[in-house]
Amino acid sequence: MTEVDDKQSDPHRQDLNDDDPDKGRKGTYPKSVFFIICTEFCERFSYYGMRTILFIYLSKILLYSEADTKSIYHGFTMACYFMPLLGAIIADSYLGKYKTIFYISIIYAIGNGVLSAGAFDLGPYMQRLLSITGLALIALGTGGIKPCVAAFGGDQFVKGQEIWLEQFFSFFYMCINAGSTLSTAITPLLRATPCNGQDSCFPLAFGVPAILMVVSVVIFVSGRPYYRLNPPGENVIVKLGGCISRAIVNNVRGKNGNKAHWLDHADDKYDQKFIEDVKAVCRVMLIFIPVPIFWALFDQQGSTWTSQATQMRWSVLGVPLLPEQMQLLNPLLILILAPLFSYIIYPVFQKIGLLTKPLQKMVVGGLLASASFFVCMLLQVAVEQQDANAMTLINSVPCSLEMSYVINDQKETGILAARDSLRIARPWPEEINFKPQCPEVKEFKYSPPNSYRAALEKIISKAPERAIVTEIPTLGKGNYADVKVFILDKNLSLELTDHLNKSYDVVSAESEQLIFMRAEVPAVAGHSYTLSADGVKCPTVGLEVGYGYTFIIDEDNTCSFNVTRVSPNLSLSWQAPQYILITAGEVMFSVTGLEFSYSQAPKSMKSVLQAGWLLTVAVGNLFVVIVAKVGLQKQSTEFMVFGFAMLGDMIFFAVLAFFYRPVKQSDTSEDHNEMPTEKTPLRGSLKGWRSSKW
Template identity: 40%
Template sequence: MAAEEVQNRKIRYPKSVFFIISNEFCERFSYYGMKTVLSLYLTNSLNYDTNTSTILYHIFAMLCYFFPLFGAILADSFLGKFKTIFYLSIIYALGNIVLSIGAIPVLAIPHRTISLLGLLFIAIGTGGIKPCVSAFGGDQFVLPEQSLQLQRFFSFFYFSINAGSMISTFLTPALRNDVKCFGQNSCFPLAFGVPAILMIVSVVIFVLGKNLYKMKRPEENIIIVFISCIWQAVKNKLTSKNSEKKEHWLEYAQDKFSKQQISDIQAVLNVLYLFIPVPLFWALFDQQGSRWTFQATNMDGRIFGYTLKPDQMQVVNPLMILFFIPIFELYIYPALKTVGIKRPLQKLVIGAFLAAFSFVVSAFVEYNVQSSYGVMSVANEGQIRIFNTLNCNVVINPSIENVTSIESLSALELLHIPVKNSKKFDVVFSIDEKCPYSLNNVNGIINVDENKVIEIFYSSASDSILDVNLRNVNNPNQNSIDFKKIRNNTETDFILIPPGTYDLISNSVVIKKNIVFNPGEVDIILIHRTNSSNFESNLINLMPSNKVHMLWQLPQIIIITAGEIMFSITGLEFSFTQAPPSMKSVLSAAWLLTVAFGNLIVVIVSEIKFFNSQVYEFLLFAGLMVLDVLCLIVLCLKYKYVNFENNSENGNIDIKQNGKELSSSQATDVSALTQ
């Protein structure tokens, strides 16, 4: 009978883990869905420039990897894993709701403040539960006979996370771009709202399994022990009057900590100094969601009748991760082993080098993409655009930069006017003597500021209000795209429209037929009404269309994904095999902090603005990464590998790093799975 009970215990699978896996799927869907469209939301809706958006994006990412430290302490020392996950998930869901409300344009609220508050709540929530969910799932397997079941759990856990991330990474950009709401040509409230709903569902699912969970009481947190021991050693060393020298400075903490604890912490410190170069890798890796996404916005996404959204390129990374893992295990690593590359630190160096190479490739792509960029205003220069909406020429007296007139229905673009602080032009606008009607001269003072653009429209005050819209020629059933009413031809309305061919219409009268709008280009249409039913118009291109296809980003994404596998998985393998069993959670927290510091590096570089050209910034990161690799090589050559007996009771697990769950059979402590 006893043997029968043991057999039953071996095959009985804890039902509680299905609630945890379902919860994780919804939570990861929510996180990745929101994060995928975040950088474009900051620019397109909150009107931050790309540099400020990059800074805010990486501050958010930094916080997401900083709060796990507090989540682990809260769970292990005070509340326990269940309560920590539950309370922080509520904050998490609240953050999603707040972000969705902040994205509704018709509400009279401080949209920037509300949105940033929502992001803070999300960072607290997702960061706080990172070290808890997977470990809580591992807690459900308490019997030694359940080691195989535990391994399968982490496989399911791994699959649910990647399924949630891949689906949301592809879906939310479509919700953002293809759905129109609140009078806008996009729908960020929906793109954030669906992840918010999934996060609420995540909390509900998690609570539904409460009666089935096996819960452990909170105990002393090893991270607190680690920090306390170091603090005690430093304090005693500085205040000690004893001339006796210690073999290691940590031994000054022997008055409060055991020899075993000090020995274990010393072993961890020997690994931690190798983490010094690690943050720069994540500085490069995490720019897939910021700089590389902004790069994609200036590229042509049309493919087989479908238009890829810039943020959808982020789905390539998790797809390639799933494809590459077996390829590396079966072919790449055995091939490297034949040439003597088999130790973790050797693979780590190769992964770091691949990250540097990916940014060289991205710089090459950016160099070609820049041909699609308009001429931007820079230091010591200003720009003037004067649009003539009349059907006759306008004379400028005195000339501006040697230009004396503007042709009918055209624009004068002076893009490189030398300016230091400010420059004033006192001019008179008059119509050409051949004009069929008379207009009074217009005296004007044009103040041009350094690094700014000023736009002026010259028109007739007698022009009437026009109600204008665009109709898609290829899809006549599609609703027309309305401009706001144009009064006296002086008001412009820049709107985002899908690429295609359109007719320009005013009150059922076709003004201009078959206007082709290509991806990325910026155009302005000048319209002049000659009588009640006749118009003259001209399309002026202010910025050329995107000529480089978005798929040219694939090489840089594939290269950095390969680098991620060799750097992230191998780095965690090295960390956990080189740390004492009692200190594995400390290494997990330290590894997450390297991601936080990596995002901080991006914030600093973006704030300093070393270069105006994005090409040079990409090359800067590539160069820094090469120097980082050299530093890593020096540190690795000095390191001596150690062996620790595996005391884990939980068997092998799958581990996740930086948003992608990665398999590693060498990581043997469930508590170390911090993401």
């Protein structure tokens, strides 16, 4: 299949008459664009559906540490926004847009399939191998086609179809947001569907995006007879790199004599007009230097903000909501804030002489993003204070324990009765001495890990030679209560039922030498629950959100229980302020920044600056990976670091903006409405790049 650009390549295209009075609607509307728009909808649904649940999958199923989960998540996002450079070079210089989209989409669909297969219980090693391989292929796929699809859609129009082109990009933009919004709402519900004996179904949640990606490829190929295809030519990004490298080499070697500007040293190979365009790009790229920090904050909505949401009560105004579904606030708020800023806020401020320039709007937008992380930090402090300021010691040995420890140079003593629990607030002592009041248990010591990421519930149990203290991983988040059962007889059959006689699974969970059972049970107001174990009936209890219920069944079939708080009682509603701030920041910083860079780009360099903008997203996610590897002890501290980093970044940006001298619109606008002809196809359009979802 070859890509040519003549009338025979597209029998459905008609010749256009430049004198047609119906300006902007000459000829027939290209049927090909419907295939392209449907393809984009399916691809965006696939990508955002997968990414919405990715953080939870990495941490809860693949069991990566918090730092590794953030590193993988943001490393994946970084690759997705770095690969457009490769895709643009392949499309413009070698294969053309159609073949590039087709071949890379196949890789993309394979990656989704591999990720879905890795979600099955194939063993830790195989699951991780398939999942990481799938993510690598998806990054290559989504990044590779990112710079091609919008431009390929623009290629379907020729001179005289300006109005139709404008309509196309509006529909294209709507499909991007529709696909991402629907997938963000639906995929978490698929993830929460029980399957294979588990309370979640990641194979289904990843499988549906995989199917959508296959559908995307089928739709795209189906439109082949209607496409207007343009042959590959010279890639301006490669040419730009060649000009800069030529100038540097000639500077170092002292060739071409003295020049007013260091780029002028490339004039032995490149014409002066192109060199001037490169100079303009370099001036704008200088403004881009602080931009990555904004994306470092913005893209954490799917990682650290989702992690924060899992530690809260999963409801908004009493309506149950999964933690990853809070990401829906961003696209929904965009629909409200974008027109609000355009038609009300900006005009009002401009009347009083404020926010009159694009770079001023970007500075304010960055400050709003910084403020969102300070608000997020305060919320995280509240979460940590309720969730991590005290550890609970549960005594399951058959006698009381005398305790002694030193805290703040003062010796403290106490008694922990059998089947009882004790909460010790921070700062925790370095060592706790236990003296059992029964001969069968020897004295022992315990040094609690002074880490905010340590498990907060400790069970003291009798081992063959001594007692041991075992950390119990905390569950009971969201709308669930955590029910734990400690037993001496591994063969006991447990049953947990509510007052309606509905049964709940109590599964085995092994922690070091300790064998216990646990269940996460929906905490429904007014319901009572009863635990039975081979005829041993434990007390009937009512479960509440955010609490853990610990049952202990000893040798004589005596059943007792303790109640401990295991998570904060804060609703997901408290995340709304930070989402409002970050979305307002996106409207002012991201949309304005892209429009500014496009208006400042010379005619031959608009696609270069679009690629440069995407590259800032990749660099921003790299910054998050670096911070994750540093490993700050508290998440609230990490939020504070990002808030101050953005604040300092905007001070630096304001200085750069003060000294920047913008190019007049008339100098660069000559091609804003340029339409492709039979020999000069459209290479892209700003409207296809405005959305953060793109």
